Amino acid sequence: MRPQNKVLLFTLPWLVFLLIFWMYPMIYSFYLSLTDFQLLRGSGKFVGFSNYIRLFQDPVFLKSLQNTFYFVFGTIPITTIAALILALFIYERIPGHRFFQATYFIPSITAMVVVALVFYNLYSRDGYIFTLCKLAGLKPPQNGFLQSEDTALLAIMAMDIWVAIGYYVLIFLAGVKSIPTELFEAAKVDGAGFFRRSLHITIPLMKSTFIFVLVLNSIRSFQIFVEIFVMTSGRPFNSTLTTVYFIFDKGLQRGDIGYGSAAAYLLFIIILIFSLMQFRLISGREHSK
Amino acid sequence: MRRCGILFLLVILGCTQSQRPSHVIRFWQFWSDINTKPVIEQLVKEFEVQNPGIKVEITDLTWANGHDKLVISFAAKDPPDIMELGSDWIAEFSSNRLLAKFESDLPDNFLLPAMWHDSLYALPWLLDTRIFYVNVDLLRRAKTKIPNDWPELFAACIKVDNLGEDYFGFGCNSAEKHRLYKKFLPFLWSNGGDVLSRDGKVSLLAMPEGVGALDFYLDLCDCGIIESQTRIEEYFREGKVGFVISGGWLLRRLKKTPPEFQYQLLPVFRSGGGTGTSFFGGEFLAVHAGSKNKEMAKKLAEFLTTRENSQRLCDAAGFGFPPYDSLVIDDADKKKLAFQLKHSKATLPTPLWVDIEQDLEDAIEAAMYKHGTAREVLTKASLLIDTKIKANLNAPAE
Numbered sequence: 001m002r003p004q005n006k007v008l009l010f011t012l013p014w015l016v017f018l019l020i021f022w023m024y025p026m027i028y029s030f031y032l033s034l035t036d037f038q039l040l041r042g043s044g045k046f047v048g049f050s051n052y053i054r055l056f057q058d059p060v061f062l063k064s065l066q067n068t069f070y071f072v073f074g075t076i077p078i079t080t081i082a083a084l085i086l087a088l089f090i091y092e093r094i095p096g097h098r099f100f101q102a103t104y105f106i107p108s109i110t111a112m113v114v115v116a117l118v119f120y121n122l123y124s125r126d127g128y129i130f131t132l133c134k135l136a137g138l139k140p141p142q143n144g145f146l147q148s149e150d151t152a153l154l155a156i157m158a159m160d161i162w163v164a165i166g167y168y169v170l171i172f173l174a175g176v177k178s179i180p181t182e183l184f185e186a187a188k189v190d191g192a193g194f195f196r197r198s199l200h201i202t203i204p205l206m207k208s209t210f211i212f213v214l215v216l217n218s219i220r221s222f223q224i225f226v227e228i229f230v231m232t233s234g235r236p237f238n239s240t241l242t243t244v245y246f247i248f249d250k251g252l253q254r255g256d257i258g259y260g261s262a263a264a265y266l267l268f269i270i271i272l273i274f275s276l277m278q279f280r281l282i283s284g285r286e287h288s289k
Numbered sequence: 290m291r292r293c294g295i296l297f298l299l300v301i302l303g304c305t306q307s308q309r310p311s312h313v314i315r316f317w318q319f320w321s322d323i324n325t326k327p328v329i330e331q332l333v334k335e336f337e338v339q340n341p342g343i344k345v346e347i348t349d350l351t352w353a354n355g356h357d358k359l360v361i362s363f364a365a366k367d368p369p370d371i372m373e374l375g376s377d378w379i380a381e382f383s384s385n386r387l388l389a390k391f392e393s394d395l396p397d398n399f400l401l402p403a404m405w406h407d408s409l410y411a412l413p414w415l416l417d418t419r420i421f422y423v424n425v426d427l428l429r430r431a432k433t434k435i436p437n438d439w440p441e442l443f444a445a446c447i448k449v450d451n452l453g454e455d456y457f458g459f460g461c462n463s464a465e466k467h468r469l470y471k472k473f474l475p476f477l478w479s480n481g482g483d484v485l486s487r488d489g490k491v492s493l494l495a496m497p498e499g500v501g502a503l504d505f506y507l508d509l510c511d512c513g514i515i516e517s518q519t520r521i522e523e524y525f526r527e528g529k530v531g532f533v534i535s536g537g538w539l540l541r542r543l544k545k546t547p548p549e550f551q552y553q554l555l556p557v558f559r560s561g562g563g564t565g566t567s568f569f570g571g572e573f574l575a576v577h578a579g580s581k582n583k584e585m586a587k588k589l590a591e592f593l594t595t596r597e598n599s600q601r602l603c604d605a606a607g608f609g610f611p612p613y614d615s616l617v618i619d620d621a622d623k624k625k626l627a628f629q630l631k632h633s634k635a636t637l638p639t640p641l642w643v644d645i646e647q648d649l650e651d652a653i654e655a656a657m658y659k660h661g662t663a664r665e666v667l668t669k670a671s672l673l674i675d676t677k678i679k680a681n682l683n684a685p686a687e
Contacts, residue, residue: 039364040385124520143515147463149658235464237658252357254643257364 033262039255051262061263063238064246065270067153071242072221072274074157075164080213083165087172088198100169108166116230119159120146146232149239156227156240164220168213175209176202207282214278222271243267310344314582314589315369317359319572320602321349328605336592343585363387368577370586374411376402376570376635377467377642383410384640389576389583391590399612402635403573412594413612415603416571417536418633419475420626421555422543424449427456427531435555438562442532443508449531450512459513460521460533461506464654468518470646471568472534473653475557476502478634479565484649485637485674490682492674494649494667501560503663507656515657526550537608537626554625556632569633571609641677648673 001009033051037044055061086104090097107115122129123145133140141148145155179202187197225244228234234241234249243263251260320329326349333345348369350358356378362368363382374382382388383405391409393400403411423435431448434441446458462472477483482498485491493499509532514524522539524530526546533539534557543552557565574590576583592598599611610616610630618624636642652670656663 039360040381040387042364042366125514125516126524143463147515233466235654237464237654237660252360255360255364 029261030265032258033265035258037258037261039252039257041255044258047258051259052266054259055262055266060238060241061243061246064234064241064243067239067241068222068224068243068267070153071157071160071224072218074154075161075221076214076217079161079164079168079217080210082161083168083213084172084203086165086169087176088194088202090169090173091176092194092197094194104169105166107163108170110163112163112226113230115159115163116227119155120231123155147236149236152232152236152240156231160221160224160227164217168217171213171216172206172209175206179205211279211282214282215275218274218278219271222267222274311342312582312585313344313346314371314586315346315348316371316586316589317348317350317355317362317369318373319350319352319355320373320606321351324607325602325605328601332593332598332601333589336589339592340585340588343589345589363577368580370580370582371574371576371589373414374573374575375467376413376573377646379403379411379573379575380405380638380640380642382575383408383638387578389578389580389587391576391587395612396614398634402570402638403575404638411573411575412590414572414574414594414599415606415609416569416612416630417538417609418569418626418630419471419534419536419557419567420629421557422525422533422535422539423553423555424525424528424531425551425553426528426549427452429551431531435553436558438558439505439560442558443505443512446509446512446531455529457512457514457524457530458532459509460525460530461510461513461515461657462521463515463517464650464657465517466650467646469650469653471570473503473506473649474568474636475534475565476506478567479557479559480505481559484645485639487637489637489639490678492645492671492678494652494674495664495671499667500664503653503656503667505560506653507663510657525552537610537623538606540622540626541607554622556625556629564632567629567633569630569635571612641674641681644677645674648677 032044034046034048035044036047036051086100090101090104121127124130125142125144125147127144130140130144141151145151183201183205184197187201192200223244224242225248228240228242228245229248232240234245244267247260247263247267250256250263316333318329320326329347333347337343337345350373356375359368359372359374359378359382363385368387379388379402383403388410391403391412393409393412395413399413399416400409403409403413425435427449428435428445431445431452433445433448436442436445448458449456450458462469474484477499480498480502482496482502483493486493513532514521514530516524518535521530521533522535522542525533525535525539526542528550540554543550546552557567559565574594576586576590580586593602594612596611596613599613603609603611610627616627618627636646639645648670652666655661655666655669660666661669
């Protein structure tokens with residue numbers, strides 16, 4: 001057998017899987033987004049791009065987009081920077097690094113539903129966080145953090161940062177360890193401390209890791225759903241409604257699968273553009289150097 | 290030896306063949322806790338014994354996503370033969386001609402949620418209503434008495450709320466889907482208002498009765514705590530809330546509290562006093578119109594909804610009533626619930642209910658979070674609902 005055929009043969013199971021469970025649903029959902037398909041009716045007629053036009057006129061969808069962007073831009077920088085600092089702490093064996101090494105990954109391996117339920121209680125009026133705020137002399141929202149429009153999304157973002165950091169620490173740690181140790185040793189001989197080594201060696205040499213973390217983190221943040229589903233269902237007053245929850249609500253709960261598919265495709269395009277921009281931004285800087 | 294082996298194999302296969310059920314009925318239902326699941330299994334077993342050749346396959350659903358799973362199963366053209374439906378969901382399915390018709394001589398009021406175009410599409414299985422629960426001890430400490438009308442209720446809530454920052458007059462539901470409207474409807478109906486006109490073609494929410502009811506509900510929220518249903522009930526059991534509106538399941542939990550905890554059930558009253566109208570909902574059994582085992586599935590639905598079998602489910606669940614009149618009840622609190630059930634009604638069956646419900650809940654939520662007055666939010670909701678009704682009426686029949 002020719003080598004190309006062998007490759008094809010061995011990748012065939014995955015290709016079949018990809019076509020049936022990945023490509024077909026993607027193409028079919030695009031077709032659905034151009035129809036007024038209702039789940040219970042089981043049929044729909046072609047409506048062109050009217051679902052997409054409707055989306056831009058729907059204040060609830062626009063609110064969900066706004067919340068999603070707020071979530072993405074609010075969490076990604078903090079998660080990325082905190083994960084990088086923790087990874088450097090662990091790599092440089094700074095005092096206390098063993099504690100971080102032992103604990104940082106625990107939130108990431110805990111089921112999100114469990115985490116969300118725990119935080120739901122922590123944020124409630126008689127929860128620990130509420131009580132701690134009161135003890136510290138702060139004035140937490142009267143009915144708890146998740147019942148206030150001003151704090152509900154922020155509370156979920158804070159929880160999400162806590163959950164996500166561990167995973168990105170692991171990726172950054174792998175990135176740091178791939179840098180030749182001779183560079184660090186040479187810098188040490190030249191008298192460079194932890195900050196200078198990080199600034200001039202570690203961070204510049206981890207460009208691909210940064211891209212990976214940013215893209216992964218962006219996709220994950222744009223697709224936030226479980227936290228919202230468990231903790232608020234998009235409430236109060238749509239202040240925590242994210243785009244994926246909007247898609248779930250319209251498409252599955254209300255059976256308006258055409259409209260839901262259009263929203264899903266729009267989100268897909270946004271994530272695609274966002275990821276390409278990140279690639280460009282980081283690659284562009286590299287080229288200009 | 291070899292022949293003997295083949296003969297033995299054939300005998301075994303023959304036996305297996307004869308024991309294979311001729312019909313398998315797929316039954317999707319929501320009772321999965323340790324108290325109710327064994328009762329469901331036992332009832333199904335009894336049905337199978339009475340009907341040899343029928344095997345019932347039970348699949349458990351959860352309230353979190355059961356509705357979605359049912360919708361998807363219909364979309365995938367693979368729904369169960371028989372399914373448990375919440376009372377508000379039936380019209381959504383029956384209006385799409387997905388459910389089989391039934392006949393029943395049960396009380397008309399209990400059948401209303403399952404009616405569509407003068408036909409019955411599901412059988413009531415277990416019904417429950419909403420009633421006030423009062424913390425008598427808190428009222429005593431606040432030096433106030435059990436209220437009889439809305440002004441007295443409001444005054445009592447303020448006094449309880451003034452007991453300290455850990456005490457709340459009223460347990461006000463946060464904007465929880467499918468729950469918030471059930472807490473508001475008793476006020477709306479007891480104030481003479483309604484969501485829709487009798488023919489279901491016009492929204493009545495913005496009428497003075499509706500605005501008055503929402504204004505009063507907001508007043509109660511201002512001297513209470515806004516939280517999820519589960520947490521409100523926890524707060525009530527911890528003795529922190531003066532009044533909550535809840536169903537029979539709270540009574541089951543309260544029976545387990547220490548005897549020092551003094552509570553009382555109080556039927557919903559009208560604004561000026563006198564018996565009001567509460568919300569009733571419940572579990573219904575429906576059969577897929579296209580099921581190959583339609584008649585047997587209907588037979589199972591009829592078997593499960595007999596007075597005796599419904600009662601067995603209610604006993605196991607610890608709440609709810611069979612959908613029959615003249616029930617024998619010993620417990621004083623349950624008698625109050627049964628009284629309230631008689632003075633309750635269901636929402637008008639309409640395929641648009643899921644949307645109408647959301648518009649109503651959005652309106653209540655908007656007013657709770659000060660995004661408009663009761664009149665403004667209900668006027669907006671009415672306009673939205675009227676638009677949807679008109680669009681639905683003008684939609685060409687499939």
